[in-house]
Structures are given as structure tokens and as C-alpha cells.
Amino acid sequence: MPAVRIALLTIRLVTRTKVALFFTFLFPLFFLFAYAGLIARGKPEAVAYMFGPVVTLNIMGSGFFGLGIQSVMQRERGSLRRYRLAPIGPRTIVLSNLLANYLLQLPTLGLLVFCALAFFHMPMKIGWSTLLLLVTVGTFAFAGFGLTIASVANTMQEAQVYNNVVWFTLLFLSGVTFPLPMLPRWIQRLAMFFPSTYLVSAFQSIMAQAEPLLDHWLEMLALVTSGVFGLLFAVRLFRWEKEERISAKAKLWSGVFVLPFLVMGFWMNTRANPTAMWARSYHVMEQAPAAGPNAEAEKANLIENFDGVQPSEELLRRWQISTDSDVSGHSMAEISLLTPGAKGTPHALRLQGHLAPGPNNTQGHISARCEVQVPANSSGLHGVEFEARGEPRVYQVGFQPPNVAQSGSSSAVASVSADAAPPFPAISFVPGEAWQNVRLPVAWLANPASHGLVDGPWVLEVSVTGPPGEFALDLDEIRFY
């Protein structure tokens, strides 16, 4: 295949040129260290958030400058003329450039991932195949951009002007440099028309929140479509000689290239609301715990954040619901996963249902319990905290030591707290519409043994007792503090 031969030679030529080597392999690393160090401040979760912009920046750079400018330079320099004498056509040249550009992306991507993992302990929430697919789609789309610009530009100067206008627009207004949630609303609306926005946001959603790539199929489709348009234009408008000029009419036709993003932008602005998704990813970065020993301690203190939970089976196994049916009540409840969770995290727990009056007009009662392991070294812990929101009812939360939990009843939280020995803590709270932090002090948590508490899983119980009616309570980020 002539295209493969030319592509492989192009790659060899890059490896022999110091400047090309620097910009292909080392320059992207500079951005990784700058973004991860300065913006993400080395926090692993935040680095995962910034990884998308770094890769997108690299993909854009290779599309605009590696491929676009390279194509114009080949024409200006006259090196295409020698190929023209051989039995190969424009398609071969365009495909070879495309292939070389893509293959050169892969080692760079590998280097970026390696450095992000090795130096910043970036959590790898994305599979290699998904990452590769995302990079492939992005590279193809921006290769289309570069090729289209190379096709319509008559001179190198002209190509530089087009490139700079598009490059800087995308660089600053699509989340590549500044996270979109930081920017004014009108810029966010404008960003919905830019392809890099969708590549960056797809990366961030997947890398920071572990969302499946399929959730972004529409954005991927737009990227692929524009890549196809770019490729078609590049072949159709291909010129071997610098003396050949392209007509103004052909330049206008090449505007079709941006059509998928006009449609996407319009649709996103009117029908969808990607800003919420951008905000969630951004929130993950903002709230990301620091790296190092503190991060490990934070992780050890985490009881449940519902982000790694599969909705149906695992959740039901870990959380048990008790109703008042054992006292002939008719209250009903269910638990489910909610998206997004508190602080922009992917998921939260929702406990919702209906409280019905029991016999003799007793109040309905529902509780949800899960077992909790206290960290081996709990000397610095003071209690349990979590984020909550929901219907404004009175809820109770209690934390039962093992010896109590083993014999305790599901409805014991409110009534038993005063009688049990040793006493275990319980508080009442009323959630609001917004997430709020609730803290349950556990005085003897720092030294359970001194209180005669045995080892074993403790039980965290959240319950609601009250007048008939619907209720809904969302819980997230449950941890020791």
C-alpha cells in the first residue's frame, strides 16, 4: 500500500528531526505537567479531569499544525511534485498524511498516560480501548479540520491565518485551556458549536466520572462526520502544485465541514443541557482530595459514595430496607442510584417511598441499614458525616456498635439510644432541597475497645418515622470525620 509506505517514511522522518520530535513527543508532556501541576495542583482526580484537555490540545495541535501546515508545506516546498510523477493519486497522499498523523499520536498518548499515572497517580477510570477509540475519533475529526484548512489555503501565510483564528478560538473557548464552568454562560453556549468542546467534555466525563463512552455517541458522531467531510474535501480539493489556486466558490463549499457542529450546537443549545454535565465534571476536580498520604487517609475514612456501585444487585446487597410490615404497617420504600451525586460526583443513593399509618394510627416507619467497618486506626475520628437532601421531613441517623447491632432491632434508633449500654449515637435532621452536610458525633469512636465494643461490622441506619405521605431522601459521601 503506497499510503502506508509514505506514512511509515513520514514517521521515520519525524524521528530524525529534532524540532519535530520535540513538538510531537515532548511538548505535550510540557502541557501535562503544566496542567496537572498548576491547575490540578497534583490532585489525582483533578489530573484525571485535566487529562482530557491535554490530550485534546495534542490532538488539535497535530491536526492543525502537524497535518494541516505540513500538507501546505509539502505543496509549497514542491515535494509533492515528485509523488505526482508516480502512479498514485491525491487519495494516497491524504491517507498517508492522515495515517502518519494518527500513528504519531499513539506513542504520545502512551507517554501522557504513563506520566499521568507515574507522577500524578491519576485514577484510570477509562479502559484502554475506550481511550484509544476516543483518541481515534478526535484525531480523525481534527485531521479533518487541518486537511480542510490545507485544502482551502492558497499559501502558507493564508493557512497560518486560518489556523490561528480557529486554533485560538477553540483553545480558549471550548474548555481546552479554561474549564467551561469557569466561563460566562454566553461562552458556554458558544462552546456548544465547537468540536473540541465535545472531545474535552467526553474525556472529562469518562475520565473524571467513569461515564460510558456510549453516553456521548452523538458528540462522537458529529466528530466522525466532520472528519469524513474534511477527508472528502482534502481529496476533492487536493492540489499538487503551489501555483494551483482554489476558487472562492470552492472555499465556500468547504464551509460544509462545520455543518455537523452547527447542528450539534443548535441542538445542544435548545434541546440538551450539557452545562450541567460540564459542571459535574468540574466539581469533581474542585473537590478532588489531595494526593499522597492525606488521600489515602481520606479513602480509608470513606464509608460509601455510591460511585462504584452497580444499581440493582450490589446496592440491594449492601443496603437493607426495613419497613413497618412486621408490626402490620403498610409503608413501602425502595432504594436506587441517583445521577449526579453531591458535589458533582457521579452517583448518590435515593431512598424514597410512602409512609402509611399503621394499626391504631401509629406512624409509618422505614429504615435503611448498611454495615460499616471502622478503620483500624480510628484514634483521630470523631464521628460520621454525609451529604443529604430531600423532602423536608424528620429523619434519624444512628450508628450502632457491633454488639448492639447484633441484637438490635431495626426500629431501635430513636427509642433505644437512651437505654442501651454503652449508649450509641443518633440524631435527627431535616433535609432541604440543596445538599447539606450532616454530622453525627460518635464520642467513643476514637477508642471503641475502651468502651468494651467488640470487633465486627458496625451498622449505619437511616430511618424516617412520621405522618402518612411520600418521602424521598438522597444520601452521598458518607464518611468518618
Place this chain on the structure above:
Amino acid sequence: MGQLEENSVLVSVQNLHKHYGDLAAVRGLSFDILQGEVFGLLGPNGAGKTTTIEIIEGLRQPDSGSIRVCGLDPRQESMALKERIGAQLQSTVLPDKVRVDEALHLFAGFYHRSASVNLLLERFGLLEKRRTFFENLSGGQKQRLALALALVNDPELVLLDEPTVGLDPQLRRDIYALIEHFREEGRTVLLTTHYIEEAERLCDRVAIMDRGQLVALGTPRELIMRSGQGTRLEIHLAKPVGLDRLRLIEGVIDCHEADGAYLLRAQPAVVTIAALVRFLESEDNALLDLHIARPSLEDVFVEMTGRRMEN
């Protein structure tokens, strides 16, 4: 090598026209190139030589006229034609960091039939430079690589656009030897040049072009013989003699004096020299020195166009 019979027409150009905007680069050009001959397009810069050869190569589209190369139409059957021709551009540009053998292997891989890269390296004196980057080659080596690339598909027709332009005389002679070798192999060669020496030495037939038109076509000898310029005789005499008397000698077309010598244009020269000897004997004069210079294609060009080639 070729599918055509010897002396059959390999390239046929009929009434070719090509304009670049208002500029008529080629105007009604017609000629045939026979299989196995070295055919030259001779003319000054801007005569339309490169445009013509690029139309034959299929790189440019003519405005009108018909053209057949190796039995194919370059406009319609460009890919098939490129398999059968080898071409060297006036200026071959390759990537700076490509090595000599890499370039040959790369281009050899584009064709269904290809020559041995090692043989090409050896034949074009590039064996020692096989691992050298293109940017580190001298002008002559680059030109030899360009010629090797033209032969990488073992073509039956070789098209060379100004193959020796910018080279010093020694390198030029090296290239001449390579082109003569093409002829010995039986390849058909079309070359463009503005060097008279090159056309006279290498070409079986020459088409002289000026301002996009064909002004003369034939073998170099035919063109010179056909020329009315006559042979130039430079004579030194023992005693001075009047120019008007010299002009009366048989065959003398023109005569003038310069730096003590008499410069005569004569046709036919042999008759004039015999008559000159008889005249000097009758005048008791003696011929001290005689230089004879045949007319060149330059003279033919001047006669046809009224301008010198370099103008």
C-alpha cells in the same frame, strides 16, 4: 521493453495549445518522437519546453490538441501511463531527512514493475551515498538521484526536464554519459534543454522552440545544413586585402575584419577555401592561419528567431 515496433511513434503531439491566463505558453505545437531515439526540445527559458513535457507526463492539461504517449492519452489514462514512463523534474525536491536508498525503495514500491535499487545505486554512482540524507547530497548527486528515480520503474520512455541545469561542466558530462547509456539500452528519451552543446551531443532529433512555437525540427546535422548561416572561416593573411575583393570569392556570403583577422561566412565552405587559395596565389599573398567553425544550433536559432538563445 516497448510494445511498439522499432521506429514506431512513441509520442505523438498534434496542434497542442496551452495558455496560462493571457500568456500562450504553447501554440500549435506538433511533433512525433520515435521509439528508441533521444529527442530534444531546445529553446530559451519561457519557450514552452517545460509546459510541453509536463503535458506529456500528464501533469498538466492542454487547452486543445491531441497527444498520445506510449499509445495512451495522458489526460484519460494517467495512472497507466505513469507505470510506463520515468520522469525527472527540473528541480527534484525530496524531504531533507530521507536517505538515498529509502527514496529509491519508496518510489520503487509505487510501481508494478521496478528496477533493482542496488543496481540503480551502482549505476548512478550513489552506492557510497546510499545512507546519506537528501539534504547532505551535492547538486550533482541530487541530480543523479533524480535520474535514478526516473528509472526506478524501468520505463520505456524517459522524460528529462533540463537535466543538467545549474551543474558544472564536469558534472554535466557525467549526466551526458548516463543519458547516452539510456540510448544504448534502447530507451526512448525526451529531454528539454537550453544548452546547444547538450542538444547537439545527445539528441538524435531536435525540436527548436521559441515563444511556444516550433521553429525547426530535424537532426542537428540537418538543421545546420539547412541553415543559411554558412561556415565561419577565420583567416590570417601575409598582406592586407580589401574586404570588397574577398566578398567576390566564390561562396562567400559575408566578410568583415576583426583584430587583424578576416572573418568570412561561406557556403559551401570547401568551394570557398579552394577559391580563396587560388585568389591568394594570384595576388602573391599567403595564408598564414585558418580556423574553420561549423554553424551551430545557436546559429540556426538566431537565423530562425532573430534572437540569441540566452535572450
